[in-house]
Amino acid sequence: MDKIQIGTSINGEAVEFLCEPQQSLLEVLRDTLGRTGTKEGCSTGDCGACSVLMDGRLVCACLVLAAEAGGHEITTIEGLATDAGLHPIQQKFLEHAALQCGICTPGLIVATKALLDRHPDPDETTIRYWLAGNLCRCTGYDKIIRAVQDAARSLAHPA
Amino acid sequence: MTGFAYHAPTSVAETLALLGDHARAGRRAQVLAGGTDVLVQLRGVDRTPRALVDIKGLAEVNRLHVGADHVFIGAAIPSAHLNENAELARLYPGLMEAADLIGSTQIQGRASVGGNLCNASPAGDTIPALIAVGARCVIATASGTRELPVEAFVTGVGRNALVSGELLLGLSLPRPGAATADAYLRFTPRTEMDIAVAGCGVSVTLDAGGVCTAARVGIGAVAPTALLVEAAAAALVGTRLDEAALNAAGAACSSAASPITDKRGTADYRRKVVGVLCRRAVGIARDRVLAHRA
Numbered sequence: 001m002d003k004i005q006i007g008t009s010i011n012g013e014a015v016e017f018l019c020e021p022q023q024s025l026l027e028v029l030r031d032t033l034g035r036t037g038t039k040e041g042c043s044t045g046d047c048g049a050c051s052v053l054m055d056g057r058l059v060c061a062c063l064v065l066a067a068e069a070g071g072h073e074i075t076t077i078e079g080l081a082t083d084a085g086l087h088p089i090q091q092k093f094l095e096h097a098a099l100q101c102g103i104c105t106p107g108l109i110v111a112t113k114a115l116l117d118r119h120p121d122p123d124e125t126t127i128r129y130w131l132a133g134n135l136c137r138c139t140g141y142d143k144i145i146r147a148v149q150d151a152a153r154s155l156a157h158p159a
Numbered sequence: 160m161t162g163f164a165y166h167a168p169t170s171v172a173e174t175l176a177l178l179g180d181h182a183r184a185g186r187r188a189q190v191l192a193g194g195t196d197v198l199v200q201l202r203g204v205d206r207t208p209r210a211l212v213d214i215k216g217l218a219e220v221n222r223l224h225v226g227a228d229h230v231f232i233g234a235a236i237p238s239a240h241l242n243e244n245a246e247l248a249r250l251y252p253g254l255m256e257a258a259d260l261i262g263s264t265q266i267q268g269r270a271s272v273g274g275n276l277c278n279a280s281p282a283g284d285t286i287p288a289l290i291a292v293g294a295r296c297v298i299a300t301a302s303g304t305r306e307l308p309v310e311a312f313v314t315g316v317g318r319n320a321l322v323s324g325e326l327l328l329g330l331s332l333p334r335p336g337a338a339t340a341d342a343y344l345r346f347t348p349r350t351e352m353d354i355a356v357a358g359c360g361v362s363v364t365l366d367a368g369g370v371c372t373a374a375r376v377g378i379g380a381v382a383p384t385a386l387l388v389e390a391a392a393a394a395l396v397g398t399r400l401d402e403a404a405l406n407a408a409g410a411a412c413s414s415a416a417s418p419i420t421d422k423r424g425t426a427d428y429r430r431k432v433v434g435v436l437c438r439r440a441v442g443i444a445r446d447r448v449l450a451h452r453a
Contacts, residue, residue: 004165021165021211022201044199048265057239057268063198064269067165068213111264132351133263
């Protein structure tokens with residue numbers, strides 16, 4: 001089987017790559033394109049470490065074939081910070097120490113972005129259910145929730 | 160050479176031709192919608208090379224149409240899209256509750272009701288809910304289309320009634336009037352990210368005096384396939400859905416169940432719980448009809 005040529009957009013940049021038919025978007029992001037910000041946890045869609053946005057919709061990159069990304073817009077954790085600095089969600093995760101080992105953090109930040117893009121002022125229950133697909137093995141959930149709440153405030157009322 | 164292939168056809172005819180070509184050549188082909196079951200199986204229990212036929216480029220399987228008599232839900236529409244549709248939430252709150260229970264936000268962004276049905280897990284949440292609302296499968300065949308009620312579509316654990324070269328296009332649901340409402344309940348030890356120990360979908364129709372004139376009850380995770388429980392519906396029709404009727408319907412669900420014992424619960428426990436879920440779901444559906452009238 002010849003490799004498939006795919007054209008996509010990653011963090012606003014046109015990207016072309018070659019992939020095997022059964023390769024996941026996660027494998028291509030990390031191993032082919034060297035964008036290792038997106039983490040591999042379970043590779044079965046249970047842990048959320050590989051969360052990315054596909055046309056603005058939160059998905060697990062491990063459950064998307066790389067070939068399926070053709071013609072779609074992918075946003076990864078690398079797409080959040082700008083030259084001006086960290087994204088407010090990243091800043092609030094730092095300020096609240098909402099990370100311990102850090103493996104779940106990129107996925108949680110991308111999932112939080114998807115949440116706040118749709119629900120700018122979520123209550124705690126909404127936050128907890130929305131993020132239920134992102135597992136933190138260090139069980140640092142409470143600080144994560146506080147960081148998300150503060151990020152929502154910060155995005156609503158930029159300093 | 161991996162033996163895998165990826166196809167992204169753009170029409171139903173092209174898809175059927177592809178599936179037919181692979182079948183005639185003795186090659187395995189598998190339809191891919193959201194991929195949240197297919198890719199997991201591909202990484203784990205079933206790594207056999209195959210052609211993956213991605214149907215998301217087909218207009219028909221992405222079609223959502225709310226008509227005067229029927230609603231069509233394309234087989235590949237992600238459940239998140241369905242749950243964001245206010246009209247569907249109003250017409251089929253039970254079915255949308257079931258779709259909303261499947262997996263995480265990430266999973267719901269991809270997973271489709273059609274895929275949940277084709278995957279044919281005994282615990283698939285949307286299957287009893289689809290049975291309750293009287294959904295029919297619209298299947299593309301080499302010679303046209305055929306329809307099957309959902310309760311006849313799933314034929315066993317992980318098996319469905321599609322024959323080689325066929326494709327599930329979507330689901331056709333009778334559009335409920337104001338006197339009809341559905342509900343779905345499942346029991347899981349956790350409130351999120353879990354698989355049903357037992358599930359029950361119901362739909363009831365009440366006349367102006369509050370007497371139940373029609374009912375459908377579907378149960379899941381308590382038998383190799385989700386089941387339509389006609390005896391439970393019979394226990395409800397003609398009553399005012401009082402406690403005795405609810406108890407009789409619950410008992411009918413418990414006796415229709417043939418559950419297994421596994422880490423999620425014993426067979427006895429599941430049999431009991433499915434009856435409780437039925438009673439409660441009928442109460443919710445009844446209250447929804449009454450709320451329409453308030």
